[in-house]
Structures are given as C-alpha cells and as structure tokens.
Amino acid sequence: MKVLIAYVSRTGNTEKMAQYMAEGVRFAGHEPVLKKVSDIKKPEDLQGYDAYLFGCPTYHRDMTQSMKTFLFLAQGAGLEGKPGGAFGSYTHSGDAPKYIYDTMEHVFKMRMTNLGSFNLEEHKINTPDGIRACQDYARTVAEMLNN
Numbered sequence: 001m002k003v004l005i006a007y008v009s010r011t012g013n014t015e016k017m018a019q020y021m022a023e024g025v026r027f028a029g030h031e032p033v034l035k036k037v038s039d040i041k042k043p044e045d046l047q048g049y050d051a052y053l054f055g056c057p058t059y060h061r062d063m064t065q066s067m068k069t070f071l072f073l074a075q076g077a078g079l080e081g082k083p084g085g086a087f088g089s090y091t092h093s094g095d096a097p098k099y100i101y102d103t104m105e106h107v108f109k110m111r112m113t114n115l116g117s118f119n120l121e122e123h124k125i126n127t128p129d130g131i132r133a134c135q136d137y138a139r140t141v142a143e144m145l146n147n
C-alpha cells in the first residue's frame, strides 16, 4: 500500500527526516511517496494513498504558513479513518508537529497511533539514534495498514 510523506523544510532538516521516514515505511512492507507540500496543489493530489505522514519544522513557535495552507487543502481530501502521523525538526520548542497531529486527529478524524507527534532536535537527525527514531515512527504508522 502507498504512504504519502508530505513535508515542508526550509533548510533541509525535516526533509532528511522525511527520507528516513520513507525507509521506515519500506520496513513495514509499504511504498513511500515523498512530496513537498508546495507540489500538492489540489485535494485530489492527496488521493490514492492509504496512510499519511505530514512533516513541518517549527518556526516562531508555529508551523509554517505553507503547512497551514496545505492543511486547509487537505481538509477536502477525505482523509477520515486513514492512518496518520506528524513529525518535524526543531531546536527548543517543537510546536509544529503537535498542532498538525491535533488537526489530523480532531478535524480530519484520521486514525492516529498512540505515539502522538514526533519531534526531533535538529542535531540528532543524522545520528544512528535519530535515524532509527524516524524509521520507527514511520514504521509504526505504516504497520497500522497491516492490521
């Protein structure tokens, strides 16, 4: 089955996380598709996937404007009941993934894991533990498709 990993990244950290997430999806036996949210133009672009991971770094204690615009678009995509997760890179407060996860759970009514959102401090991303944490998070979301 196909898992969409849609992300925002200004300086490449969350993008790196997205790439490790893709590996975790493969470990669960599914096919990851990586896309920048700026390449998703209409709700139909979100169709044809079985689970969704949304990634966004925290800037100014918030998600980026591009992620907010994307979430308004995703509202019309019929994601109800689909497995989902949210992740992002940060340095000190890491707010964005929590807010995105919250929207996926309460507004889109997606099927979320009990892991909550996933924040990773930017200096940990390219460490063995950081890589494994990204892979494990995505694998857990993708494995919901096996149940």
Ligand SMILES: Cc1cc2nc3c(=O)[nH]c(=O)nc-3n(C[C@H](O)[C@H](O)[C@H](O)COP(=O)(O)O)c2cc1C
Binding pocket: 008, 009, 010, 011, 012, 013, 014, 015, 057, 058, 059, 060, 061, 062, 089, 090, 091, 092, 093, 094, 095, 122
């Ligand atoms: C202007 C600016 C504001 C930031 N604000 C926050 C913040 O409020 N909270 C936080 O945890 N990190 C903050 N950061 C750190 C970024 O989240 C961090 O550098 C992250 O790794 C960037 O990810 P990206 O490479 O995917 O864009 C800020 C960084 C910049 C440059």
